[in-house]
Amino acid sequence: MAQHKVNYTQDGGLPVALTSIDKIVNWGRSNSLWALTYGLACCGIEMMASGASRYDFDRFGTIFRASPRQADVMIVAGTLTKKHAEFIKRLYDQMTEPRWVISMGSCANTGGMFNTYATVQGVDRVIPVDLYLPGCAPRPETLQYGVMLLQQKIRSKQASKAQKAKRLM
Amino acid sequence: MRAYKAKDNVQAKAYYTDRFYKSPQVPKSPPESDEVFNSDLEAIKSKFEVLDSFIQVEQLVVFINPKDNYGVLELMRDELEYSQLSEMSAIDWVADRGGFEVFYQLLSMNKRKRIRIKMFIKDGDALNSVEKLFRSADWSEREMFDMFGIEALGHPFMKRILMPYDWSGHPLLKTYPLQGDEAASWYEVDKIYGKEAREEIGPENRDSSRVDRYDSDRFSRLGHEVPKGTKITGDEPEVVQPYQEEGGVFLVKKFHKDSTTIVDDPQR
Numbered sequence: 001m002a003q004h005k006v007n008y009t010q011d012g013g014l015p016v017a018l019t020s021i022d023k024i025v026n027w028g029r030s031n032s033l034w035a036l037t038y039g040l041a042c043c044g045i046e047m048m049a050s051g052a053s054r055y056d057f058d059r060f061g062t063i064f065r066a067s068p069r070q071a072d073v074m075i076v077a078g079t080l081t082k083k084h085a086e087f088i089k090r091l092y093d094q095m096t097e098p099r100w101v102i103s104m105g106s107c108a109n110t111g112g113m114f115n116t117y118a119t120v121q122g123v124d125r126v127i128p129v130d131l132y133l134p135g136c137a138p139r140p141e142t143l144q145y146g147v148m149l150l151q152q153k154i155r156s157k158q159a160s161k162a163q164k165a166k167r168l169m
Numbered sequence: 170m171r172a173y174k175a176k177d178n179v180q181a182k183a184y185y186t187d188r189f190y191k192s193p194q195v196p197k198s199p200p201e202s203d204e205v206f207n208s209d210l211e212a213i214k215s216k217f218e219v220l221d222s223f224i225q226v227e228q229l230v231v232f233i234n235p236k237d238n239y240g241v242l243e244l245m246r247d248e249l250e251y252s253q254l255s256e257m258s259a260i261d262w263v264a265d266r267g268g269f270e271v272f273y274q275l276l277s278m279n280k281r282k283r284i285r286i287k288m289f290i291k292d293g294d295a296l297n298s299v300e301k302l303f304r305s306a307d308w309s310e311r312e313m314f315d316m317f318g319i320e321a322l323g324h325p326f327m328k329r330i331l332m333p334y335d336w337s338g339h340p341l342l343k344t345y346p347l348q349g350d351e352a353a354s355w356y357e358v359d360k361i362y363g364k365e366a367r368e369e370i371g372p373e374n375r376d377s378s379r380v381d382r383y384d385s386d387r388f389s390r391l392g393h394e395v396p397k398g399t400k401i402t403g404d405e406p407e408v409v410q411p412y413q414e415e416g417g418v419f420l421v422k423k424f425h426k427d428s429t430t431i432v433d434d435p436q437r
Contacts, residue, residue, distance in 0.1 A: 115348060121375055
């Protein structure tokens with residue numbers, strides 16, 4: 001017969017961790033950031049590389065999902081055209097709260113070098129953005145660091161109070 | 170960023186003002202110089218009016234009347250073995266000649282030859298669709314309509330292909346500004362949030378490298394540095410930035426006129 005005996009006074013103390021609701025909720029949220037697969041242009045290749053074995057986003061709990069309803073963070077990777085702008089808004093609206101947006105690369109940030117009639121001059125004209133990543137295209141390390149910054153941002157916010165939803169207007 | 174200038178007369182104006190400049194021309198040769206092309210041209214001439222023809226870069230160029238476009242292409246496909254329409258589009262000559270040049274680039278796999286059928290249509294005129302002859306013309310004609318506003322009569326689905334259906338203007342026209350007109354710059358705002366949101370979202374800031382010289386929070390003025398947050402009035406004292414610090418790492422040796430010698434002998 002196996003005997004399970006925990007000596008609470010010897011083995012590192014009681015198996016109890018004291019925390020606050022904020023911290024534990026944010027711990028959960030920040031460590032399972034499921035990202036919406038949103039490769040619009042060449043930045044999408046870097047985003048895929050970030051998800052693949054060498055950079056391995058799975059170890060951050062960042063798993064790419066193909067549905068906005070299962071995603072927490074939208075990584076806008078690439079040039080947003082004016083024709084596509086209404087769809088990015090629709091997909092953003094379909095994501096459940098709380099939701100975050102990473103604008104990846106010059107084109108998503110400001111329109112980049114596409115200073116033309118057909119390109120949205122920055123996704124923040126359409127949806128609210130939490131984090132801007134510079135670069136053309138940013139290296140996977142940049143995206144990795146960006147996700148870590150977003151995790152920090154999530155952890156620094158209160159979770160228990162009803163978070164004010166981000167609105168562009 | 171370059172300031173936008175109206176390009177209404179961009180074709181009428183010469184790019185080069187040098188009066189002795191002669192723009193390079195691609196050499197043309199008569200169609201008789203090629204046996205295959207000559208017989209093809211004779212076949213077209215026997216049924217349709219040919220306005221001009223020549224060989225340029227080993228390709229035959231044939232100018233026809235726009236009303237004959239379906240007939241000529243049918244002849245080319247069925248009798249002269251030009252089985253592929255590899256490209257078709259238009260060239261904007263509105264300012265210069267009041268219309269468009271439409272071209273059909275044809276390829277014969279059997280003859281290993283390429284022919285370009287060209288025609289001139291007036292601004293606002295429509296063209297017969299050749300979608301029944303070549304499937305590739307389906308999307309090409311839609312693109313031509315999207316980019317130039319030239320309609321193809323008899324096309325099964327004559328709608329825009331690249332730009333959204335509710336777009337205004339035809340972007341490949343020379344008169345269309347590269348950075349878009351008023352409707353283009355507000356397109357996504359109008360569509361998603363409505364016209365009343367224009368004021369709140371604000372106009373597009375198209376120059377991502379813009380430096381606001383009155384913003385001391387985010388930008389520093391080289392040579393006129395002030396502490397962060399200072400209100401800039403314009404008469405800040407100049408701070409000279411020497412490129413070689415005294416006793417610093419050597420960058421460039423300064424040139425002193427006194428310690429130089431003038432070389433008189435070019436053969437030295």
